[in-house]
Amino acid sequence: MKKKGELVSFRPDIKVVDCTLRDGGLVNSFMFTDQFVKDLYYANLKSGVDYMEFGYRASKDMFDESKFGKWKFATDEDIRAVVGENDTGLKISVMADVGRTDFKRDIAPKSESPVDMIRVATYINTIPSALEIVEYCNKLGYETTVNIMAVSKSNDADLDDALEIIGQSCADTIYIVDSYGSLYPEQMRRLAAKYLECGEKYNKHIGIHAHNNQQLAFANTIETLTMGVSYLDSTVSSLGRGAGNCPTELLLGFLKNPKYNITPVLKFIENDILKLKEEGIIWGYDIPYLLTGRLNLHPRDAIQFTSEHRTDYADFYAYLYDKDSF
Amino acid sequence: MKKKGELVSFRPDIKVVDCTLRDGGLVNSFMFTDQFVKDLYYANLKSGVDYMEFGYRASKDMFDESKFGKWKFATDEDIRAVVGENDTGLKISVMADVGRTDFKRDIAPKSESPVDMIRVATYINTIPSALEIVEYCNKLGYETTVNIMAVSKSNDADLDDALEIIGQSCADTIYIVDSYGSLYPEQMRRLAAKYLECGEKYNKHIGIHAHNNQQLAFANTIETLTMGVSYLDSTVSSLGRGAGNCPTELLLGFLKNPKYNITPVLKFIENDILKLKEEGIIWGYDIPYLLTGRLNLHPRDAIQFTSEHRTDYADFYAYLYDKDSF
Numbered sequence: 001m002k003k004k005g006e007l008v009s010f011r012p013d014i015k016v017v018d019c020t021l022r023d024g025g026l027v028n029s030f031m032f033t034d035q036f037v038k039d040l041y042y043a044n045l046k047s048g049v050d051y052m053e054f055g056y057r058a059s060k061d062m063f064d065e066s067k068f069g070k071w072k073f074a075t076d077e078d079i080r081a082v083v084g085e086n087d088t089g090l091k092i093s094v095m096a097d098v099g100r101t102d103f104k105r106d107i108a109p110k111s112e113s114p115v116d117m118i119r120v121a122t123y124i125n126t127i128p129s130a131l132e133i134v135e136y137c138n139k140l141g142y143e144t145t146v147n148i149m150a151v152s153k154s155n156d157a158d159l160d161d162a163l164e165i166i167g168q169s170c171a172d173t174i175y176i177v178d179s180y181g182s183l184y185p186e187q188m189r190r191l192a193a194k195y196l197e198c199g200e201k202y203n204k205h206i207g208i209h210a211h212n213n214q215q216l217a218f219a220n221t222i223e224t225l226t227m228g229v230s231y232l233d234s235t236v237s238s239l240g241r242g243a244g245n246c247p248t249e250l251l252l253g254f255l256k257n258p259k260y261n262i263t264p265v266l267k268f269i270e271n272d273i274l275k276l277k278e279e280g281i282i283w284g285y286d287i288p289y290l291l292t293g294r295l296n297l298h299p300r301d302a303i304q305f306t307s308e309h310r311t312d313y314a315d316f317y318a319y320l321y322d323k324d325s326f
Numbered sequence: 327m328k329k330k331g332e333l334v335s336f337r338p339d340i341k342v343v344d345c346t347l348r349d350g351g352l353v354n355s356f357m358f359t360d361q362f363v364k365d366l367y368y369a370n371l372k373s374g375v376d377y378m379e380f381g382y383r384a385s386k387d388m389f390d391e392s393k394f395g396k397w398k399f400a401t402d403e404d405i406r407a408v409v410g411e412n413d414t415g416l417k418i419s420v421m422a423d424v425g426r427t428d429f430k431r432d433i434a435p436k437s438e439s440p441v442d443m444i445r446v447a448t449y450i451n452t453i454p455s456a457l458e459i460v461e462y463c464n465k466l467g468y469e470t471t472v473n474i475m476a477v478s479k480s481n482d483a484d485l486d487d488a489l490e491i492i493g494q495s496c497a498d499t500i501y502i503v504d505s506y507g508s509l510y511p512e513q514m515r516r517l518a519a520k521y522l523e524c525g526e527k528y529n530k531h532i533g534i535h536a537h538n539n540q541q542l543a544f545a546n547t548i549e550t551l552t553m554g555v556s557y558l559d560s561t562v563s564s565l566g567r568g569a570g571n572c573p574t575e576l577l578l579g580f581l582k583n584p585k586y587n588i589t590p591v592l593k594f595i596e597n598d599i600l601k602l603k604e605e606g607i608i609w610g611y612d613i614p615y616l617l618t619g620r621l622n623l624h625p626r627d628a629i630q631f632t633s634e635h636r637t638d639y640a641d642f643y644a645y646l647y648d649k650d651s652f
Binding site: 184185186212214215216217218219220222223226247249250253254262263266267269270274285287290294311312313314317318 | 510511512538540541542543544545546548549552573575576579580588589592593595596600611613616620637638639640643644
């Protein structure tokens with residue numbers, strides 16, 4: 001695998017994908033104010049971010065609308081209320097989870113929608129269902145991605161098979177997703193090499209979606225970016241489930257393409273993110289997430305622990321360790 | 327440079343150096359309670375940490391004792407009050423800054439002291455003075471290190487000269503110090519390769535002291551560790567100046583040697599670190615430190631900004647950028 005780019009070079013193939021609403025929505029049940037969403041849209045626009053993900057396109061039959069903000073469903077109408085015809089360089093994406101979306105009903109042809117890209121999140125064993133959505137959306141005119149979640153739990157042979165199958169599909173981009181924030185840079189580079197090999201063979205972009213359980217989301221993102229990974233997920237101030245994601249402000253600080261500008265993101269943090277914190281919304285790196293990350297576990301126990309304002313970290317570790325081992 | 331060790335291997339040459347009191351003292355003027363220091367000592371002991379740095383051996387002629395806690399001066403007496411004869415596997419270090427220590431008066435022969443290692447922090451232009459201290463302490467029977475600070479500001483030729491000179495001295499260990507937290511893993515690996523080459527030529531250990539301005543302290547530490555760097559500075563919960571350091575709890579979670587145990591550190595966080603936070607002591611990664619790190623600047627402006635509880639990040643960035651450029 002040849003290294004792509006030096007520290008001072010910039011690559012036009014790089015795409016920064018803002019997931020603040022989508023992954024951040026997992027923290028506050030998507031209850032963002034309209035002002036927050038508008039401010040984020042303009043911050044992304046001015047800072048040169050390439051894609052903004054507005055949320056999930058979840059099925060309203062499966063999820064109770066009264067329990068979630070509108071970005072759980074991210075309808076074309078609601079997106080349009082923010083972006084109008086979005087006559088800008090910022091593209092728009094929504095995520096569809098396998099089994100949680102009624103895509104045939106809820107996804108209109110691209111020509112009628114403000115959305116540019118549909119990202120499909122899947123576990124390895126549901127890839128055929130993911131590809132059904134991808135093929136459908138591709139025919140409707142959308143860019144598509146397949147995001148293989150929890151890759152730190154899968155074995156090499158399964159992953160090789162999965163990449164082969166996705167490679168032969170019409171998906172434009174394949175994502176490495178470190179759902180549990182458990183992967184070290186060395187492991188990430190190994191995964192990236194594997195994905196990039198598939199990408200070269202089948203002409204796909206490769207993306208990365210990292211979690212910050214071990215303060216490695218940014219490091220893992222820039223390490224794989226240097227190898228050729230080009231779709232880079234980030235969220236402002238790491239806003240996202242549990243320990244959160246690769247912080248946009250760190251990523252834009254690293255990228256050398258002068259189209260990227262950190263200042264609008266800093267202003268958004270001042271004006272909007274600090275308010276969320278004041279309201280008591282909790283996310284970001286902390287000891288409980290380090291522990292689930294280290295043990296390669298779903299963060300759900302750490303989220304619960306944190307929400308109860310517990311601080312008995314040693315007992316929590318013993319509990320997780322036991323649970324993990326037997 | 328041959329890679330040393332795989333993810334699942336462990337190397338007996340690795341030494342974890344706890345700098346919580348020394349770098350953390352820069353946050354609270356070394357005003358730690360005796361209980362905190364005792365608890366930290368036992369946490370280090372039980373968790374398998376190799377060295378505990380008790381503070382600076384600063385000159386009482388130069389610094390006003392009424393303005394600092396005792397660990398600014400870290401006398402043999404004060405250390406002995408905590409560790410007795412320290413009949414344990416945990417070694418003890420203190421740091422002497424070039425120009426701020428009266429080493430001929432304040433450093434007794436090793437045989438009369440509980441200290442095992444004297445670490446000398448220096449800028450490149452004061453290396454001759456640093457080596458004077460090192461030679462002196464070496465003759466008294468101590469292990470010694472030279473910690474070249476602010477290496478991100480030095481040029482390659484100067485650094486090569488510096489390493490040559492230190493290589494020929496009796497220093498046991500040479501440290502890479504990312505004082506401003508500005509170095510990316512790629513740059514860190516390049517530096518580590520250079521230091522390790524010197525280490526192999528002159529039979530020195532190489533150490534790393536990272537700062538967390540860009541959430542890279544842990545990543546940079548484990549990346550260079552994999553290359554052969556073996557003295558690893560860390561602090562509990564990152565406690566240290568500005569954005570703080572590589573967190574001990576992340577580092578111990580990574581190391582595979584079964585001598586290391588994260589649980590005593592977790593208990594120390596529960597019992598002692600959380601209290602510091604409740605008392606309003608502020609440290610750790612935050613936007614202002616990211617900005618000074620990104621611009622390769624001393625964190626002093628960010629420390630000031632943070633202490634004033636300011637949140638006008640965009641203005642602060644413009645101020646730093648201007649200051650840096652002209």
